Every structure is written in structure tokens, then in C-alpha cells.
Amino acid sequence: MTRRERNWLLVAPAGAWFLVMLVLPLSFVFVFSFGERGPAGGYVPAFTLEQYANLPARWTAFKNTMVLAPLGTLAALLIAYPLAYQLAVRTDPRWKTLLLVLVIVPFWTSILIRSYAWIFILGGQGIPALLAALGIEDVRLIYTPFAVTVGIVYGYLPLMVFPIYVALDRLDKRLLEASSDLGARPFATFWQVTLPLSVPGVATGCMLVFILLMGEFLIPALLGGGKVFFVGNALVDLFLQSRNWAFGSAVAFTLILIMLVTVAIYMRLIARLQVRRDDVAIM
Amino acid sequence: MSKTFGDVEAARDLDLRISPGEFLSFLGPSGCGKTTALRMLAGFEAPTRGDVLIDGQVVNQLEPHRRPVNMVFQSYALFPHLSVADNIGYGLRQRRPRLARSVIADKVERALETVRLSGFGKRRVWEMSGGQQQRVALARAIVNEPKLLLLDEPLAALDRKLRKEMQIELQDLQRQLGITFVLVTHDQEEALSLSDRICVMRAGRIVQVGSPQELYDCPASRYVADFVGNSNFFEGRIEEVDGALARLVTGGGQTLAGRASPGLAAGRDGCLSIRPEQIRIGSEPGPGCIEVTVQNRIFLGEHTEYLVRHGGLGNIIVLAPRQAEIGARGFEAGARAFLNWSDEAALILNPD
Numbered sequence: 269m270t271r272r273e274r275n276w277l278l279v280a281p282a283g284a285w286f287l288v289m290l291v292l293p294l295s296f297v298f299v300f301s302f303g304e305r306g307p308a309g310g311y312v313p314a315f316t317l318e319q320y321a322n323l324p325a326r327w328t329a330f331k332n333t334m335v336l337a338p339l340g341t342l343a344a345l346l347i348a349y350p351l352a353y354q355l356a357v358r359t360d361p362r363w364k365t366l367l368l369v370l371v372i373v374p375f376w377t378s379i380l381i382r383s384y385a386w387i388f389i390l391g392g393q394g395i396p397a398l399l400a401a402l403g404i405e406d407v408r409l410i411y412t413p414f415a416v417t418v419g420i421v422y423g424y425l426p427l428m429v430f431p432i433y434v435a436l437d438r439l440d441k442r443l444l445e446a447s448s449d450l451g452a453r454p455f456a457t458f459w460q461v462t463l464p465l466s467v468p469g470v471a472t473g474c475m476l477v478f479i480l481l482m483g484e485f486l487i488p489a490l491l492g493g494g495k496v497f498f499v500g501n502a503l504v505d506l507f508l509q510s511r512n513w514a515f516g517s518a519v520a521f522t523l524i525l526i527m528l529v530t531v532a533i534y535m536r537l538i539a540r541l542q543v544r545r546d547d548v549a550i551m
Numbered sequence: 552m553s554k555t556f557g558d559v560e561a562a563r564d565l566d567l568r569i570s571p572g573e574f575l576s577f578l579g580p581s582g583c584g585k586t587t588a589l590r591m592l593a594g595f596e597a598p599t600r601g602d603v604l605i606d607g608q609v610v611n612q613l614e615p616h617r618r619p620v621n622m623v624f625q626s627y628a629l630f631p632h633l634s635v636a637d638n639i640g641y642g643l644r645q646r647r648p649r650l651a652r653s654v655i656a657d658k659v660e661r662a663l664e665t666v667r668l669s670g671f672g673k674r675r676v677w678e679m680s681g682g683q684q685q686r687v688a689l690a691r692a693i694v695n696e697p698k699l700l701l702l703d704e705p706l707a708a709l710d711r712k713l714r715k716e717m718q719i720e721l722q723d724l725q726r727q728l729g730i731t732f733v734l735v736t737h738d739q740e741e742a743l744s745l746s747d748r749i750c751v752m753r754a755g756r757i758v759q760v761g762s763p764q765e766l767y768d769c770p771a772s773r774y775v776a777d778f779v780g781n782s783n784f785f786e787g788r789i790e791e792v793d794g795a796l797a798r799l800v801t802g803g804g805q806t807l808a809g810r811a812s813p814g815l816a817a818g819r820d821g822c823l824s825i826r827p828e829q830i831r832i833g834s835e836p837g838p839g840c841i842e843v844t845v846q847n848r849i850f851l852g853e854h855t856e857y858l859v860r861h862g863g864l865g866n867i868i869v870l871a872p873r874q875a876e877i878g879a880r881g882f883e884a885g886a887r888a889f890l891n892w893s894d895e896a897a898l899i900l901n902p903d
Binding site: 440442443445446447448449450451452453456460461464465 | 617
């Protein structure tokens with residue numbers, strides 16, 4: 269067997285999986301999106317752009333997704349960065365592992381149960397009741413975009429913390445000494461050395477969180493209470509409730525397109541910030 | 552000044568005055584406290600006891616970014632996300648009030664010229680070779696015109712030939728700029744060839760400070776004699792100290808004479824040090840010669856190193872220049888030979 273053949277053999281399992289589980293279903297979705305809904309639901313072959321013309325009917329879902337996914341990503345970043353910085357740069361190496369495990373611990377419980385917990389915290393008996401006791405009446409938190417954002421940030425924080433932690437941990441600490449030695453104040457050092465060199469971690473974290481958020485449906489369903497819903501919720505509704513496969517496929521395909529375009533633009537921006545090509549490759 | 556890390560005393564009672572424009576080296580094996588001393592000068596460590604003064608000012612509490620000191624790091628610590636020019640201009644960009652861009656660009660350009668890297672400003676640092684990175688690190692420090700330039704084993708990562716070249720460049724640079732250089736190294740050859748003065752350290756303490764020649768010719772202890780250059784040591788009892796000369800009787804009963812180092816007392820243990828290159832080797836016996844058997848010969852190009860054995864003194868290393876009279880091939884292993892040296896070339900020391 270030549271080296272080349274062996275290489276093919278090595279990628280064959282992943283390749284086959286990719287083909288059968290991703291490319292093939294996506295092709296179905298693409299084809300279905302030009303079809304029509306059958307009389308009893310499902311799909312009837314056709315070639316029509318009618319489904320795409322109907323997209324504005326689901327505008328709210330798209331709007332919510334496109335506002336709350338980036339917002340949630342940004343909020344997660346703003347909370348995760350200081351945490352990752354503290355863990356990677358400031359923490360005594362002896363404690364690092366323990367603290368990192370604490371960041372993952374929530375993953376040991378199902379996101380469903382954890383989101384339910386938030387229903388109680390944000391619900392009438394939770395924080396609003398606490399605020400009412402302090403004299404601040406009629407605060408409504410649950411089933412608002414705020415509740416969904418809180419849930420999103422909570423659920424996805426570890427995914428943001430880890431890549432940033434890795435980037436900061438890999439950072440050669442002598443560079444920070446060199447910066448200080450050259451006259452940079454601590455904040456200037458952070459701004460000119462630490463932050464630029466952690467861009468790969470930030471990029472990876474944002475990418476992970478953002479892509480997963482675009483398809484999110486559980487958190488909006490629970491914490492949005494049917495009032496704040498994502499495209500994911502619309503898809504659940506279209507495929508499982510109203511059985512309109514053709515329209516569902518058009519919605520799904522549009523979501524994928526939006527995601528690809530956003531990610532492509534984002535990669536461009538990051539690549540411009542990036543110095544070393546091989547750092548981008550860890551994504 | 553002193554520095555302790557937990558229970559470990561990294562540097563103890565360092566008392567040293569460095570003159571402006573001087574090239575001083577801290578020399579010692581790893582863990583001797585030389586890097587700690589350097590880091591205290593830079594401000595990365597604060598002395599546990601004592602003071603660091605720069606230009607008569609106590610700078611103990613001054614953070615590194617406020618000190619008029621720059622450092623060339625061991626592995627250079629160049630910023631990988633910045634170009635060569637931006638690395639060099641980094642220190643200038645931190646100045647407040649701000650320097651004009653054109654001023655920074657000019658200074659960077661001149662620094663590049665100084666380290667012979669003109670035209671490399673736009674390169675990325677990782678595209679540069681080790682020697683070039685070394686020069687960028689140097690330029691990044693000197694462009695700030697510090698009062699004190701600290702160099703932490705700056706040449707350790709370079710190959711031998713490049714290291715020689717850089718040594719010469721460092722020396723030229725120091726003369727040209729007139730900045731005080733403080734070098735940390737474990738390489739005695741580097742310290743000898745570069746420094747005006749060498750500060751030999753051991754286990755956190757300064758053992759001797761002096762010019763390279765002083766250290767080489769008049770080491771204060773066996774440790775210094777051993778660390779600075781190579782030497783043969785013969786241990787014994789000091790029989791007589793007579794002014795500048797002393798006499799020592801070895802365990803094997805051999806009486807040897809040499810210059811007396813300060814503080815010798817007759818009747819105490821002592822040790823005679825003789826440099827391998829001070830020993831003459833010949834095939835004919837003569838007055839004052841000792842007879843030895845050649846054990847091994849190492850050809851070193853312009854020199855030949857012999858390991859010889861003497862009945863009473865044990866193994867002796869001799870470094871002989873290539874001379875016609877010894878014969879083109881020198882002495883073979885197993886050959887008989889005769890050694891002698893002048894009493895002035897030998898030094899009798901207190902043992903450590």
C-alpha cells in the first residue's frame with residue numbers, strides 16, 4: 269500500500285460519516301426546500317420558490333436568533349475572558365486544575381435540568397420576589413429576551429472559557445515581563461501583548477458558542493416561554509407540529525446560509541487581526 | 552542585598568558597585584543566584600533585605616516599567632505578533648508624553664543599523680534566524696537608551712561560531728554606546744572575553760570580583776580557579792610561607808613551590824593550582840622536571856592536550872602548543888615525558 273493510499277484509508281471512516289450523516293441529509297434539506305407540503309403534511313416533490321417566498325412569516329424567529337445569538341456570544345465573552353485570565357495568568361498552578369474542573373462541573377448535569385433551575389430563579393418566586401421584598405415591584409424576568417440571554421450565557425460559558433484559557437495559558441509569561449521591562453504599564457501590557465496573543469482563543473470560543481447558539485432551541489423554549497423563540501424553535505414547530513417539511517427545509521437552509529456567511533465574515537476579520545496563519549488553524 | 556524565596560536563600564549579602572559604562576559579568580553555575588541578582592536589578596524581584604540603587608537612588612519599590620533599565624532575555628522574548636520594527640519601537644511607544652511617530656521611526660531605523668539589520672524592519676520575528684532574533688532583542692533594548700542594559704545568557708542559544716561573532720559585536724556596541732552592561736553567564740570564556748570585571752558567584756554569594764586577568768592569574772579560591780579557566784590542583788599541607796612565595800608538601804611527599812595567595816598560613820591544608828598551558832612538556836629530563844607517563848592525547852588544532860600520570864601527583868592535564876621540537880606527532884599514549892613549570896606560574900591557595 270502506498271503512503272497515499274494509507275492516508276486515504278485513515279480519513280475514510282470520518283469521510284464516510286461526514287458524507288452519510290451530513291452531506292446526504294443536507295442535500296435532502298436542499299431538495300425538500302423547493303418542494304411542497306403534502307395534503308396530510310410531509311413532502312411532495314415539486315420545484316417552486318414558494319417556500320422561500322414565505323420566509324417573512326417566520327421573521328420574528330430569525331430576528332430573535334440574529335440578535336440574541338451574537339448578543340449571547342458577546343456577553344459570554346465578556347464574562348469568560350476575565351475568568352479565563354484569572355485562571356491562566358493569576359492563579360497558582362497548584363489550584364488551576366481544581367478550578368478548571370469547577371468550570372466543567374455544570375456539564376455533568378443535563379442542560380434541561382439546569383435551565384429548569386433558571387425558570388425558578390427568574391420566575392415569580394425567585395429574584396422578582398426578592399426584589400419585591402426590597403420594594404421594587406412588578407419586575408418581570410422570566411419569558412423575556414433577558415431570561416433567554418442569561419440562560420444562554422450560563423449554558424455556554426465553559427465553551428468560551430476553555431479556548432481562551434488555553435490561549436492565555438500558552439502565552440509565554442516572559443513576554444509580559446519584557447513588556448513591563450520596556451516601560452509598559454500593566455494595562456498597556458494587557459492591551460498590547462496579552463489581548464492580541466489571546467485572539468486565537470477568543471476566536472475559537474466565539475465561533476463555538478455562536479454556531480451552537482444559532483441552532484439553539486431548548487433554552488428559548490424553556491426560558492422564553494413561547495414568547496422569545498429562535499429559528500430552532502420554528503424548526504421544531506414546522507417539522508414536528510405542523511409537519512410542513514418543505515417550508516421547514518427552506519427555513520433550515522436559510523439558517524445554514526446565514527450562519528456560513530456570518531462565520532465567513534468573522535473569519536476574515538479575525539484573519540486580519542491574526543499574525544500567524546498557523547494560529548488560526550487551531551479552530 | 553539579599554533575596555529569599557520561601558526557605559531558599561537565592562542571593563545573600565550581595566554588595567557590589569557597578570561603575571557607569573562598565574561591562575560587568577555575573578559568572579557562576581546554574582542556581583548560583585546570578586539570574587536572581589539580575590532580576591533584582593530589572594525590578595522583577597524585590598530584595599528581601601538591602602537596597603538596589605541606580606544613580607544613587609533607591610529603586611527597590613520601583614516597578615520594572617519605571618526603571619531606566621532594559622533587559623535582553625535569555626530566549627529573547629520577542630513579541631510574535633509584531634514586526635521587527637514594531638518590536639524595536641515597543642519601548643519608545645510606551646513613553647509619556649508620547650513621542651512623534653517620525654521620531655520613533657527614526658530611532659528604530661538607527662537601532663536596526665546599529666545591529667546591522669537595516670531593511671529587516673518589516674519582517675516577522677519568527678522569520679528571522681537565531682542570530683538575527685538575538686540582534687532584534689538587543690536593538691529593542693538599546694533603542695531606549697537605558698542607563699543599564701541587562702543581558703541574561705544572551706548568547707546561550709547560538710551556535711559556537713555565531714556566539715563568537717556576537718561576542719565581538721556586543722563588545723563593540725558597548726564601547727560605542729557607553730551604556731553600562733551587566734551580563735549573566737555560566738560560560739567562563741564568554742565572561743573572560745567580554746567583561747571589564749567579572750563577579751564570580753557561588754551558592755548565592757559573591758566569591759570574587761575582579762578583571763578577567765586578575766581572576767585568571769590570582770583566583771582567590773580553588774572554586775574560582777576551577778571555574779575560571781581550567782587548572783590542575785594538587786592538595787597538601789602548607790610547609791612554609793615566605794612573603795610572596797609558599798611551599799606545599801603533597802600527600803605523596805612531593806614538595807612544590809608557588810605564589811602565595813593572601814591569607815595562607817603554614818601548617819594548614821592548602822592546594823596548588825597550575826594552569827595546563829603553563830606546564831612545559833618535553834622528552835628530555837632536566838632540573839626541576841618531573842617524570843610522567845602519557846595517558847591520552849587530544850588533538851585540538853593549534854594545541855594538543857595531554858592527560859599524563861605522575862606517581863605522586865596523579866593525573867595532570869597539559870596543554871602544549873604545536874611545536875616542532877616535540878615532533879610532528881607529539882607524545883603517544885604510554886610514552887615517557889618530563890614536565891616542568893616555573894614557581895611563579897603556580898599559585899598556592901586555601902582550600903574551599
